[in-house]
Amino acid sequence: MWYQVKQALDQSTRLFLTRLANLLPGIVALIVALLVALVLAAIIAVVVRRLLVRMNFDERLVQWGFASVFLWSPMKSPALLVARVLAALVIFCGFLIGVAAFDPDLTSLLARTVFAYIPNIVGALIVLAAGSIIARFLARSVLIGAVNMNFQYGRLLSVGVKWLVIVLTVAMALEHLRISAGIVELAFGIMFGGVVLVFALIIGLNSKELLAKSLERDGKKTSPETVEDPLRHL
Amino acid sequence: MNGSEMQTEPVAPPVPEKAEKAEQAESADFVIGILSDLPPQSITQLCGALRTIPGAPKILILAAQAVGDSVRNEVGGNSSSVSIASWPPLGADVAAGPLQSISAAYHSAFSIGERLGARACCVIASQVAIDPPRWVSEFAQPLLESQCDLVVPSYGHQKFQGLLNSGIMCPLTRSLYGKRIQNPLGPDLGVSQKLFQKITASNRASRNDAAITHPLISLTPAAACENLRISQAYFGSRTYPPPDWTNTSSILVQALGPVFLEMEKRAPCWQRVRGSVSIPAAGPRVAVSGDEATPDVARMIESFQLGVRDLQEIWGLVLPPATLLELRKLARLEAQQFRMGDELWARIVYDFALAHRLRTINRDHLLRSMAPLYLAWVASYANEVKTAGSAAVDQRLERLCLAYETTKAYLVSRWRWPDRFNP
Numbered sequence: 029m030w031y032q033v034k035q036a037l038d039q040s041t042r043l044f045l046t047r048l049a050n051l052l053p054g055i056v057a058l059i060v061a062l063l064v065a066l067v068l069a070a071i072i073a074v075v076v077r078r079l080l081v082r083m084n085f086d087e088r089l090v091q092w093g094f095a096s097v098f099l100w101s102p103m104k105s106p107a108l109l110v111a112r113v114l115a116a117l118v119i120f121c122g123f124l125i126g127v128a129a130f131d132p133d134l135t136s137l138l139a140r141t142v143f144a145y146i147p148n149i150v151g152a153l154i155v156l157a158a159g160s161i162i163a164r165f166l167a168r169s170v171l172i173g174a175v176n177m178n179f180q181y182g183r184l185l186s187v188g189v190k191w192l193v194i195v196l197t198v199a200m201a202l203e204h205l206r207i208s209a210g211i212v213e214l215a216f217g218i219m220f221g222g223v224v225l226v227f228a229l230i231i232g233l234n235s236k237e238l239l240a241k242s243l244e245r246d247g248k249k250t251s252p253e254t255v256e257d258p259l260r261h262l
Numbered sequence: 263m264n265g266s267e268m269q270t271e272p273v274a275p276p277v278p279e280k281a282e283k284a285e286q287a288e289s290a291d292f293v294i295g296i297l298s299d300l301p302p303q304s305i306t307q308l309c310g311a312l313r314t315i316p317g318a319p320k321i322l323i324l325a326a327q328a329v330g331d332s333v334r335n336e337v338g339g340n341s342s343s344v345s346i347a348s349w350p351p352l353g354a355d356v357a358a359g360p361l362q363s364i365s366a367a368y369h370s371a372f373s374i375g376e377r378l379g380a381r382a383c384c385v386i387a388s389q390v391a392i393d394p395p396r397w398v399s400e401f402a403q404p405l406l407e408s409q410c411d412l413v414v415p416s417y418g419h420q421k422f423q424g425l426l427n428s429g430i431m432c433p434l435t436r437s438l439y440g441k442r443i444q445n446p447l448g449p450d451l452g453v454s455q456k457l458f459q460k461i462t463a464s465n466r467a468s469r470n471d472a473a474i475t476h477p478l479i480s481l482t483p484a485a486a487c488e489n490l491r492i493s494q495a496y497f498g499s500r501t502y503p504p505p506d507w508t509n510t511s512s513i514l515v516q517a518l519g520p521v522f523l524e525m526e527k528r529a530p531c532w533q534r535v536r537g538s539v540s541i542p543a544a545g546p547r548v549a550v551s552g553d554e555a556t557p558d559v560a561r562m563i564e565s566f567q568l569g570v571r572d573l574q575e576i577w578g579l580v581l582p583p584a585t586l587l588e589l590r591k592l593a594r595l596e597a598q599q600f601r602m603g604d605e606l607w608a609r610i611v612y613d614f615a616l617a618h619r620l621r622t623i624n625r626d627h628l629l630r631s632m633a634p635l636y637l638a639w640v641a642s643y644a645n646e647v648k649t650a651g652s653a654a655v656d657q658r659l660e661r662l663c664l665a666y667e668t669t670k671a672y673l674v675s676r677w678r679w680p681d682r683f684n685p
Binding site for chain 2: 165168169171172173174175176177178179180182183186
């Protein structure tokens with residue numbers, strides 16, 4: 029009896045140690061691949077950043093009209109953002125190489141799935157970026173317009189517009205990523221409805237002064253001379 | 263011969279004759295484009311005064327078809343040295359905005375003047391009561407006799423009229439280009455052949471629409487930077503329609519945008535200029551008296567306070583922290599004590615010009631977000647000159663111009679090193 033127990037223990041220990049011994053090179057390979065990728069990523073990040081700084085990338089970006097990228101960038105430097113994104117890509121590649129050391133079949137399947145998913149990720153990122161730019165632009169337009177019309181709730185209106193566009197964008201991006209489509213649709217419907225309700229409340233609160241201003245303006249427009257004309261101030 | 267004599271002159275029998283087209287004219291020494299709603303009687307008087315110019319130069323007046331026909335009937339056709347042609351300014355798109363339509367009118371007058379070999383061109387665009395003999399001697403003759411290349415107008419107006427000019431355009435032009443011009447943007451400017459040829463040549467050389475020169479904005483900077491002779495003439499008492507203070511942002515976009523673009527274009531020139539000099543001025547400016555409604559200061563201050571509360575995020579991208587702090591302090595003042603310092607205002611205008619150049623935010627947003635600040639300046643000015651006479655108002659505006667000049671070093675530093683110099 030004890031002999032059989034000992035046999036079973038020996039067998040399971042040997043099996044565990046054999047499997048561990050089989051796995052160990054893979055783990056070491058993963059660690060080495062990650063370390064090499066980290067070093068490579070650091071070098072690439074430094075080189076790319078210096079190159080971009082030398083090219084005045086940040087200033088050029090402003091000249092090309094992408095000043096808003098500064099707000100999302102670490103330390104308000106788009107050059108640093110580009111360098112860090114490249115470094116992250118190199119580390120991710122190193123991780124995939126390391127995983128390949130365990131089981132080439134598994135990795136190839138994983139790689140195939142990842143690569144098949146990349147167009148969706150890129151599409152979602154583009155939708156998110158465009159949505160973010162549009163949301164910021166519309167929010168600023170509404171805020172400035174509301175302040176110039178002396179609306180007390182202009183900021184709320186602006187935030188409402190911003191979130192309306194962002195909610196729509198995020199829902200579109202998640203739809204693109206094929207993540208819980210049903211839940212996303214439902215959540216989007218609820219949130220969109222909520223934002224529209226907030227809008228209705230804000231417009232309701234502003235309607236009194238809006239009406240007063242509109243009547244006042246109509247009252248002033250007694251002759252065609254009061255048509256918008258910057259020359260009258262010059 | 264003066265205006266009253268012109269009225270008593272026997273007029274020719276009305277002849278139902280159509281005004282000739284500008285394209286049909288063969289030559290002219292002086293081209294005058296009339297864009298404003300001058301009554302036919304005033305144009306008739308102007309024709310009479312123009313005939314008195316020594317040497318009888320050939321003068322072509324471009325006016326609207328109906329006005330042209332009426333004047334021709336009164337003065338008896340185009341047989342004399344002064345002829346009238348109908349003038350729908352080419353490309354004048356009123357829907358694009360008044361500044362754009364007046365720009366098209368200037369371009370049209372310049373191209374007609376160039377084709378006819380005119381020695382000078384001018385456009386009358388504002389609602390102004392002209393004294394024809396005085397206008398001819400102080401405005402037209404210096405151009406025809408090659409005594410100057412640009413004649414800029416000065417107007418008689420009340421203290422709360424033309425404030426965009428008094429608060430921004432005039433002091434900004436003075437500090438940038440070093441010439442003390444009261445109305446650098448006219449809109450009634452007289453231009454010599456030398457200057458209008460430069461403008462048309464630069465437009466022909468421009469490949470894209472954005473680079474096309476806006477005559478009303480470019481004439482004064484071009485003349486100042488090219489060291490051409492500029493003089494100032496009193497144009498008359500100008501009628502301004504009542505301003506709509508609730509819609510200032512659109513006016514700022516239309517008027518300030520081209521000015522800031524021109525500023526960017528002429529940066530190498532104005533960075534070398536220090537101080538300012540006065541220019542030859544013909545005739546004193548006549549102060550206009552009469553009751554004038556004071557702007558609604560409380561509402562302007564309310565708009566500014568709302569801006570301080572809600573536009574911090576946008577102003578923070580444009581203005582340095584010290585200016586933002588001063589604005590926050592200003593927003594806490596009572597309406598009676600509300601005063602915006604001249605140097606603060608000058609720095610704000612310079613910072614917006616810089617942000618326009620750097621495209622810190624969308625340019626339309628930038629200029630629209632300046633409206634509450636402009637209203638704050640108007641409120642402050644209104645508080646200061648509420649009971650002041652015309653001499654005190656002139657002194658007040660002179661102090662503002664000097665503040666722009668003394669603050670120019672700040673602009674030059676920020677313009678050259680926008681990231682490094684950010685107090």
